[in-house]
Amino acid sequence: xxxxxxxxxxxxxxxxxxxxxxxxxxxxxxxxxxxxxxxxxxxxxxxxxxxxxxxxxxxxxxxxxxxxxxxxxxxxxxxxxxxxxxxxxxxxxxxxxxxxxxxxxxxxxxxxxxxxxxxxxxxxxxxxxxxxxxxxxxxxxxxxxxxxxxxxxxxxxxxxxxxxxxxxxxxxxxxxxxxxxxxxxxxxxxxxxxxxxxxxxxxxxxxxxxxxxxxxxxxxxxxxxxxxxxxxxxxxxxxxxxxxxxxxxxxxxxxxxxxxxxxxxxxxxxxxxxxxxxxxxxxxxxxxxxxxxxxxxx
Amino acid sequence: xxxxxxxxxxxxxxxxxxxxxxxxxxxxxxxxxxxxxxxxxxxxxxxxxxxxxxxxxxxxxxxxxxxxxxxxxxxxxxxxxxxxxxxxxxxxxxxxxxxxxxxxxxxxxxxxxxxxxxxxxxxxxxxxxxxxxxxxxxxxxxxxxxxxxxxxxxxxxxxxxxxxxxxxxxxxxxxxxxxxxxxxxxxxxxxxxxxxxxxxxxxxxxxxxxxxxxxxxxxxxxxxxxxxxxxxxxxxxxxxxxxxxxxxxxxxxxxxxxxxxxxxxxxxxxxxxxxxxxxxxxxxxxxxxxxxxxxxxxxxxxxxxxxxxxxxxxxxxxxxxxxxxxxxxxxxxxxxxxxxxxxxxxxxxxxxxxxxxxxxxxxxxxxxxxxxxxxxx
Numbered sequence: 229x230x231x232x233x234x235x236x237x238x239x240x241x242x243x244x245x246x247x248x249x250x251x252x253x254x255x256x257x258x259x260x261x262x263x264x265x266x267x268x269x270x271x272x273x274x275x276x277x278x279x280x281x282x283x284x285x286x287x288x289x290x291x292x293x294x295x296x297x298x299x300x301x302x303x304x305x306x307x308x309x310x311x312x313x314x315x316x317x318x319x320x321x322x323x324x325x326x327x328x329x330x331x332x333x334x335x336x337x338x339x340x341x342x343x344x345x346x347x348x349x350x351x352x353x354x355x356x357x358x359x360x361x362x363x364x365x366x367x368x369x370x371x372x373x374x375x376x377x378x379x380x381x382x383x384x385x386x387x388x389x390x391x392x393x394x395x396x397x398x399x400x401x402x403x404x405x406x407x408x409x410x411x412x413x414x415x416x417x418x419x420x421x422x423x424x425x426x427x428x429x430x431x432x433x434x435x436x437x438x439x440x441x442x443x444x445x446x447x448x449x450x451x452x453x454x455x456x457x458x459x460x461x462x463x464x465x466x467x468x469x470x471x472x473x474x475x476x477x478x479x480x481x482x483x484x485x486x487x488x489x490x491x492x493x494x495x496x497x498x499x500x501x502x503x504x505x506x507x508x509x510x511x512x513x514x515x516x517x518x519x520x521x522x523x524x525x526x
Numbered sequence: 527x528x529x530x531x532x533x534x535x536x537x538x539x540x541x542x543x544x545x546x547x548x549x550x551x552x553x554x555x556x557x558x559x560x561x562x563x564x565x566x567x568x569x570x571x572x573x574x575x576x577x578x579x580x581x582x583x584x585x586x587x588x589x590x591x592x593x594x595x596x597x598x599x600x601x602x603x604x605x606x607x608x609x610x611x612x613x614x615x616x617x618x619x620x621x622x623x624x625x626x627x628x629x630x631x632x633x634x635x636x637x638x639x640x641x642x643x644x645x646x647x648x649x650x651x652x653x654x655x656x657x658x659x660x661x662x663x664x665x666x667x668x669x670x671x672x673x674x675x676x677x678x679x680x681x682x683x684x685x686x687x688x689x690x691x692x693x694x695x696x697x698x699x700x701x702x703x704x705x706x707x708x709x710x711x712x713x714x715x716x717x718x719x720x721x722x723x724x725x726x727x728x729x730x731x732x733x734x735x736x737x738x739x740x741x742x743x744x745x746x747x748x749x750x751x752x753x754x755x756x757x758x759x760x761x762x763x764x765x766x767x768x769x770x771x772x773x774x775x776x777x778x779x780x781x782x783x784x785x786x787x788x789x790x791x792x793x794x795x796x797x798x799x800x801x802x803x804x805x806x807x808x809x810x811x812x813x814x815x816x817x818x819x820x821x822x823x824x825x826x827x828x829x830x831x832x833x834x835x836x837x838x839x840x841x842x843x844x845x846x847x848x849x850x851x852x853x854x855x856x857x858x859x860x861x862x863x864x865x866x867x868x869x870x871x872x873x874x875x876x877x878x879x880x881x882x883x884x885x886x887x888x889x890x891x892x893x894x895x896x897x898x899x900x901x902x903x
Contacts, residue, residue: 425618430581431611433604
């Protein structure tokens with residue numbers, strides 16, 4: 229969270245301190261090289277691609293025409309997909325928080341010797357592939373499936389109502405798939421909260437609920453911020469859930485990027501959509517983290 | 527706070543953790559405004575007792591009363607009790623001001639800001655109001671913990687090893703400081719510690735606890751001078767315990783036979799019933815003289831000692847003296863310069879006033895409560 233401790237202010241004899249610090253930087257090299265090769269370079273490549281002449285094609289090659297109009301076109305044609313992506317991702321993140329926080333709290337404070345078993349259960353879904361799990365949700369939410377018929381029986385859904393192919397299904401899928409990313413960081417934060425602080429709050433006239441609100445919750449905030457970021461960011465770029473559990477009417481911006489890249493092969497459009505998504509998410513994250521007062525996360 | 531006497535009373539309080547009895551049928555009264563210390567080794571039940579008063583543990587049986595109010599089943603946040611925790615338990619995300627104001631805010635007290643600033647002034651931390659606890663030294667954090675508890679004007683202030691984390695010099699300062707604040711604000715302090723010196727320095731009354739029961743309770747000097755059990759004799763300071771046969775326990779003085787030499791003990795200091803007893807003498811109460819020198823009239827005398835170890839510690843010298851029956855006795859002597867120090871192998875006689883010894887029941891373990899270097903920090 230916070231940066232590592234500063235190098236000790238050792239005596240500067242023959243530049244020894246400088247030398248030691250120099251060796252410390254070496255540890256960064258492998259990671260930096262990896263990021264440069266597989267993140268920085270592709271992103272720059274993507275940026276140039278987004279400015280190619282859209283009249284070119286994958287087969288005949290693209291001409292670089294610094295076509296900034298690609299961005300205008302992308303926003304004009306797909307702004308509603310952006311809005312939908314952020315709304316879906318936002319609702320899914322909120323749902324993950326509402327379900328994940330109590331779960332993390334229970335694991336951290338109430339589970340006793342079952343703590344580790346429960347933690348394994350939280351990450352157990354990862355043992356199966358993301359695609360398979362989402363596909364099985366199709367079965368669970370299908371029109372003849374148990375959930376739909378149960379909701380119809382208790383009249384929450386009308387008799388011809390469905391879950392599959394609705395926003396509810398897409399958001400439910402997002403919530404399910406990203407839940408561990410919310411639960412685990414919150415758990416990690418809560419687990420570090422010294423129980424004696426909660427006792428101290430009780431000793432100072434705070435009821436258990438006030439103690440939670442004034443002590444436990446603020447101290448777990450770094451976990452909440454990390455969890456919401458780890459949920460919201462991938463959820464807003466996700467396309468699998470919308471594709472498998474929704475219809476084109478529920479498509480998110482990820483679906484558009486995917487089809488532009490893989491079906492239409494309109495690389496400039498796909499690239500500019502990707503970069504807009506990235507830029508907007510980064511902007512939202514900065515504003516969010518600033519407001520949450522946990523800058524040390526960035 | 528109410529005017530009526532707000533004595534803290536424990537009536538037959540027990541606490542069991544499964545089969546383990548942490549506190550066993552404890553009854554005691556702490557008068558309002560006194561500085562009371564619960565002293566004992568770790569695991570003796572003193573912290574559990576404190577936590578039951580704070581409401582952090584529920585007694586298995588018995589009652590806890592403050593004044594006439596039964597608080598046994600009251601949740602901690604409803605008790606007129608505040609605690610200074612061993613680890614301080616300051617809220618790391620709040621400033622010093624917010625830490626100290628915490629209790630007032632929870633109770634919706636008016637004029638919270640001024641009261642908080644005044645309290646921070648009292649513990650001399652005014653320049654640090656807007657710092658976070660992690661930015662303060664151990665001693666400063668300790669004072670924040672104290673201020674955070676005291677600002678609520680509790681009926682009883684509980685202190686759980688409050689000075690344990692401080693270094694020796696700071697601990698001495700804080701002992702004086704705590705005593706000063708306690709006298710100034712007239713709040714009942716219940717202080718839990720394993721440090722006998724700390725307890726004796728500050729407390730009006732000390733209860734020595736062992737295995738969940740109070741071994742003995744009284745003023746520090748009473749406990750020290752007239753211990754009733756071997757545990758108290760050893761845990762509070764150091765004692766020489768010599769096995770002796772009781773010859774005559776009828777008069778104002780009890781006469782015992784100590785490996786063939788007759789010794790007298792004031793009857794009020796005899797806590798032994800049987801035919802045998804532990805004769806106890808504090809090392810600093812014993813005087814050593816060269817063998818055959820005339821001893822002070824009316825004193826008890828043990829002859830035939832031989833010095834086996836001499837430790838010179840500046841203000842005093844600590845001798846080990848081997849007695850004819852094989853036991854080594856400790857003798858602490860002030861370095862008054864009256865005569866040269868003894869050396870290893872010197873033959874000495876030991877003597878002391880009858881009023882300075884005590885008799886303890888011989889059924890007890892003579893080593894009970896002996897503080898080994900590993901126990902003490």
